[in-house]
Amino acid sequence: xxxxxxxxxxxxxxxxxxxxxxxxxxxxxxxxxxxxxxxxxxxxxxxxxxxxxxxxxxxxxxxxxxxxxxxxxxxxxxxxxxxxxxxxxxxxxxxxxxxxxxxxxxxxxxxx
Amino acid sequence: xxxxxxxxxxxxxxxxxxxxxxxxxxxxxxxxxxxxxxxxxxxxxxxxxxxxxxxxxxxxxxxxxxxxxxxxxxxxxxxxxxxxxxxxxxxxxxxxxxxxxxxxxxxxxxxxxxxxxxxxxxxxxxxxxxxxxxxxxxxxxxxxxxxxxxxxxxxxxxxxxxxxxxxxxxxxxxxxxxxxxxxxxxxxxxxxxxxxxxxxxxxxxxxxxxxxxxxxxxxxxxxxxxxxxxxxxxxxxxxxxxxxxxxxxxxxxxxxxxxxxxxxxxxx
Numbered sequence: 361x362x363x364x365x366x367x368x369x370x371x372x373x374x375x376x377x378x379x380x381x382x383x384x385x386x387x388x389x390x391x392x393x394x395x396x397x398x399x400x401x402x403x404x405x406x407x408x409x410x411x412x413x414x415x416x417x418x419x420x421x422x423x424x425x426x427x428x429x430x431x432x433x434x435x436x437x438x439x440x441x442x443x444x445x446x447x448x449x450x451x452x453x454x455x456x457x458x459x460x461x462x463x464x465x466x467x468x469x470x471x472x
Numbered sequence: 473x474x475x476x477x478x479x480x481x482x483x484x485x486x487x488x489x490x491x492x493x494x495x496x497x498x499x500x501x502x503x504x505x506x507x508x509x510x511x512x513x514x515x516x517x518x519x520x521x522x523x524x525x526x527x528x529x530x531x532x533x534x535x536x537x538x539x540x541x542x543x544x545x546x547x548x549x550x551x552x553x554x555x556x557x558x559x560x561x562x563x564x565x566x567x568x569x570x571x572x573x574x575x576x577x578x579x580x581x582x583x584x585x586x587x588x589x590x591x592x593x594x595x596x597x598x599x600x601x602x603x604x605x606x607x608x609x610x611x612x613x614x615x616x617x618x619x620x621x622x623x624x625x626x627x628x629x630x631x632x633x634x635x636x637x638x639x640x641x642x643x644x645x646x647x648x649x650x651x652x653x654x655x656x657x658x659x660x661x662x663x664x665x666x667x668x669x670x671x672x673x674x675x676x677x678x679x680x681x682x683x684x685x686x687x688x689x690x691x692x693x694x695x696x697x698x699x700x701x702x703x704x705x706x707x708x709x710x711x712x713x714x715x716x717x718x719x720x721x722x723x724x725x726x727x728x729x730x731x732x733x734x735x736x737x738x739x740x
Binding site: 381383384385414416417418420421443444445448449452453 | 485486488489492507510513514517518521525581582584585588589716717718
């Protein structure tokens with residue numbers, strides 16, 4: 361399955377629901393989608409990874425880049441619903457201490 | 473004993489995915505669990521991406537990379553051979569996962585993951601080619617099941633209990649070979665109106681994602697008809713897989729088939 365991104369503008373939060381496979385061929389697309397929200401000043405971002413079956417370090421790279429960017433503007437990028445595999449990779453990279461990770465989308469959106 | 477399978481890909485990022493699929497398919501023929509297979513996929517992805525980005529500088533369209541998989545005892549060995557200028561990814565600095573965000577460079581994770589996900593990583597330059605070898609140890613503890621076992625007798629034992637309940641007792645490995653048999657069987661029972669399916673897992677030694685998917689889809693269909701899929705007798709390795717994917721929250725799981733049947737007969 362290729363990557364799908366579904367972006368929705370909630371009251372305070374820009375929600376991205378991602379599905380499929382995030383790798384070096386498409387991670388920049390994900391980053392660019394989040395950049396567009398941040399460009400409009402929407403710096404509270406939730407990335408719902410529930411549908412992501414596979415993510416390589418290219419995806420992590422984009423997430424870290426956007427996190428740094430929105431933090432500079434007083435925002436945050438929070439992760440919802442990562443699969444056990446993706447969570448393991450986040451932990452291996454030490455990113456579980458840098459990202460707030462929630463097990464559900466509702467919790468992540470409500471955390472802002 | 474080594475049966476080597478190889479795939480040649482053009483040195484382009486778009487082809488990395490095919491190599492991943494190839495490695496996953498090879499890895500799934502071993503008893504490696506889904507987690508270990510995922511690790512192999514990710515290590516190969518990271519390694520190939522590194523070779524294409526740094527070895528070929530994205531200009532490797534006319535070159536190929538050879539990806540080979542073989543099993544040697546309890547070792548699953550992946551070898552990547554390419555003709556880019558000498559490039560030893562292992563010499564490059566890996567990021568420190570404890571580093572605070574502000575001082576972090578966004579990249580450089582590839583080799584870090586390769587090292588963490590695989591048991592051995594070696595590089596050598598030979599005959600003008602780079603050769604990167606990745607080894608994943610196949611966890612011991614489960615006897616290798618002859619692959620013919622599930623194919624020879626595809627139909628698992630079924631016991632119909634009446635009142636829309638049936639016991640199914642799959643055996644051996646529920647992988648992409650045998651899962652379709654289980655799927656057909658469960659679908660047949662559901663269509664017959666058996667909406668209470670007791671799956672006795674005590675003789676199941678391994679379950680792949682294909683097997684998990686079939687259990688979930690049967691569970692959904694049973695729930696739609698106000699029934700349920702109840703599992704029992706999971707071996708410790710299977711329990712671990714269920715917990716890993718969060719299925720222990722989804723299914724009602726009992727230590728024994730008797731306990732599952734008893735729980736059902738008590739409910740209204």
